[in-house]
Amino acid sequence: MKRSILTIIVAAGFVPAALAQQNIVRETWADKPALHTIDTKYNKESAVILFEKRRVEYIDDAKGAVEQYYTLHKLIHVNDDRGIENFNKIYLGFNEKADALDIKARAILPGGKIIELDKNNIKDLKDEDGYTYKIFALDGLTKGCEVEYFYTFKRPTSFFGREQLQSAFPIQKTVFQLIRPARLTFDVKAYNGEVKLTDTLAGTDKKMVECISENVPGADDEKYSFYNANLKRLEYKLSYNNTQQGGARLFTWNELAKRIYSNYTAYSDRDLKKVQDLIKANGWDKLLDETKKITAVESYLKKNYAFNDDLKDSEPNSLGNVIQNKAGGTEGITRLYGAIYKALGVSYQFVLTGDRTKVPVDKGLENWNNCDNALLYFPNQGK
Numbered sequence: 001m002k003r004s005i006l007t008i009i010v011a012a013g014f015v016p017a018a019l020a021q022q023n024i025v026r027e028t029w030a031d032k033p034a035l036h037t038i039d040t041k042y043n044k045e046s047a048v049i050l051f052e053k054r055r056v057e058y059i060d061d062a063k064g065a066v067e068q069y070y071t072l073h074k075l076i077h078v079n080d081d082r083g084i085e086n087f088n089k090i091y092l093g094f095n096e097k098a099d100a101l102d103i104k105a106r107a108i109l110p111g112g113k114i115i116e117l118d119k120n121n122i123k124d125l126k127d128e129d130g131y132t133y134k135i136f137a138l139d140g141l142t143k144g145c146e147v148e149y150f151y152t153f154k155r156p157t158s159f160f161g162r163e164q165l166q167s168a169f170p171i172q173k174t175v176f177q178l179i180r181p182a183r184l185t186f187d188v189k190a191y192n193g194e195v196k197l198t199d200t201l202a203g204t205d206k207k208m209v210e211c212i213s214e215n216v217p218g219a220d221d222e223k224y225s226f227y228n229a230n231l232k233r234l235e236y237k238l239s240y241n242n243t244q245q246g247g248a249r250l251f252t253w254n255e256l257a258k259r260i261y262s263n264y265t266a267y268s269d270r271d272l273k274k275v276q277d278l279i280k281a282n283g284w285d286k287l288l289d290e291t292k293k294i295t296a297v298e299s300y301l302k303k304n305y306a307f308n309d310d311l312k313d314s315e316p317n318s319l320g321n322v323i324q325n326k327a328g329g330t331e332g333i334t335r336l337y338g339a340i341y342k343a344l345g346v347s348y349q350f351v352l353t354g355d356r357t358k359v360p361v362d363k364g365l366e367n368w369n370n371c372d373n374a375l376l377y378f379p380n381q382g383k
Helices: 081-087 253-264 269-282 290-304 319-325 330-343
Strands: 006-011 047-060 066-078 089-095 099-108 114-116 123-126 132-137 146-155 160-164 171-181 184-191 196-203 206-216 233-241 349-352 374-377
Touching (some): 269 330
Antiparallel strands (some): 089 132, 349 374
8 A cells, every 4th residue: 555655653542641641741833823934945846844853752650660752743845736745644553552642733724724633534544464544634735835743652662763864855954852861871873964962951850862953955765776774864772771780881782692692592402302303304414514514404494494574473483383383484494593503513603684775783873673683604604
């Protein structure tokens, strides 16, 4: 299904919560909006994003756990029919782990008329992949109008993040705010362009990092280019918790490597017995050359085992289930390769990969979200 420009992730069931009950910043907009005067350099653009704000806020709940809230606020000036087509519909994608707290949208027309979102007009939509969306249209948009919307939702807490600060349309001003309890320290880094970054107090028990970028040009999706990797973006990660871990740096590459190794090499005696049976049944233990062992195992598994990318849970990717069902996801198949090669005495290492066409991995920031899967590397083979 072709989706229009806006995709907003909110909660399944669309049950708003009262922001007043949450100790978070509440987003607002002008009570009496007026159209903006656009610089003549944007006359040939289909649309211009006048203002864009993203806010990630961490708070402590009553039980001492850290909750995370996300806010997005955009104001867009529309110049022509293409701009209208891109901004006259808003899709609200469902995520059962998120709670929608606030959603507002409106259009300001030439002449002063304001069209506000009527939440009763939100309709259900399911695409061919089975994903459910809420959709509504801002009817009556005309050339020269402005579209404004913002939303806030609670999402599963993650201490890593990435915000894209560039799109197909130029952006006059984009602001990113990261608000957190004073004890938490985050690293924030900009890529593919300069960003003005300040770290200030947001309150007596909170701190805020604010990043501002202005006059960001629109980016054309050129054929054969790494479009996403070259867009202006920010990345952030939690690095210190000043009341725990004795000041030690958190979420380092060394820590991730230990977790990955432990995850892929944790086998039960029963699982290892199945691996030994598989090795003996195929005579791999009788091969003396390491290269022949590697190629024989790879050839057999590719012909007899199915890879299913939909298998994400730990149970179907356990070593025993992968061998029994002859199928597994990335984690399960990689775990099977590792167990067989370890039993055969083949020298290998687990390496983490990242898709450079999307987001290159930065060794300094240690953003675990930029790593995709673990693969096997054979140092004696040079590959």
